[in-house]
Amino acid sequence: MQSVERQSLESKLEKVGNVLRLTGWIGLCAQIGFGAISLLMVVFAIAGRNFSQATMLPPGAVLGVVGTFNRGTTPGIGIGIFWAVCGILALLVGIYFAFRQTRLARRLRHADTMKHPTKSEVMNMLRLSAIVGLVGMLLTILGGGATLGVLFSKAIAQTQGVAIYDPTRAIRSIDIMVAMANMSGITAHFVGTVASLSVFEWLHR
Numbered sequence: 001m002q003s004v005e006r007q008s009l010e011s012k013l014e015k016v017g018n019v020l021r022l023t024g025w026i027g028l029c030a031q032i033g034f035g036a037i038s039l040l041m042v043v044f045a046i047a048g049r050n051f052s053q054a055t056m057l058p059p060g061a062v063l064g065v066v067g068t069f070n071r072g073t074t075p076g077i078g079i080g081i082f083w084a085v086c087g088i089l090a091l092l093v094g095i096y097f098a099f100r101q102t103r104l105a106r107r108l109r110h111a112d113t114m115k116h117p118t119k120s121e122v123m124n125m126l127r128l129s130a131i132v133g134l135v136g137m138l139l140t141i142l143g144g145g146a147t148l149g150v151l152f153s154k155a156i157a158q159t160q161g162v163a164i165y166d167p168t169r170a171i172r173s174i175d176i177m178v179a180m181a182n183m184s185g186i187t188a189h190f191v192g193t194v195a196s197l198s199v200f201e202w203l204h205r
Contacts, residue, residue, distance in 0.1 A: 013116070017109035019199060020122070024101035027195035031098060034188035035091045041181035042084050045077075048174040076150040080178040083143025087185035090136035094192045097129035101196075119203070126200040133193030137186055144182035151175055 104117045104125065154171050 013108055017105045020101055020105035023195045023199050024098050024105055027192045028095060028098035030191040031091060031095050031188045034184045038181045038184035039088055041177045042081060045081055045174050045177045077175050077178055080143045080147030083139050084181045084185060087136050087140035087143060090132060090139055091188055094132045094136060097125060098192060100125060126196045129196040130193050133189045136189035140182045140185035144179055147179040147182060
């Protein structure tokens with residue numbers, strides 16, 4: 001009887017370990033992939049803004065000085081970049097929790113029961129991972145909303161069929177990159193949150 005119970009417990013632990021490992025690696029790879037895309041777009045957007053400022057400056061002017069030399073950048077787009085960077089920082093924490101989930105799964109499948117993590121430890125880790133994902137989604141949604149608001153205001157300010165002479169009114173590819181960076185961040189946080197919540201609900205039942 002004890003042997004049967006032990007085999008049943010080992011089978012359950014192995015099943016839980018496999019689920020933790022699978023969802024952990026899926027969340028880890030997805031978050032790294034979408035996070036890398038978001039990071040590259042933010043880097044390109046920042047580099048493009050600095051390049052535009054440098055090309056618009058007259059000889060002898062200093063980059064970053066407030067004045068009339070900011071015509072090469074889009075007013076308000078810096079807010080979207082700020083929230084995108086905050087979302088990326090939150091994503092790094094989510095990636096850490098996803099990696100930690102794979103380590104807990106490895107400990108749970110270990111032959112030595114003394115090395116097994118407790119249920120509360122696993123549940124707390126999943127809960128924190130979901131909270132980080134929700135916070136990260138909120139940050140990137142704010143960034144995406146701010147960027148789309150700027151693009152929308154520029155679009156309605158343009159007169160159809162008339163050439164645009166004011167660079168601040170033109171919709172540039174750099175502006176769209178900021179919006180795409182926030183969208184990639186939302187996707188990365190969404191995948192991590194769904195993975196954590198699904199395992200949390202499954203273990204809770």
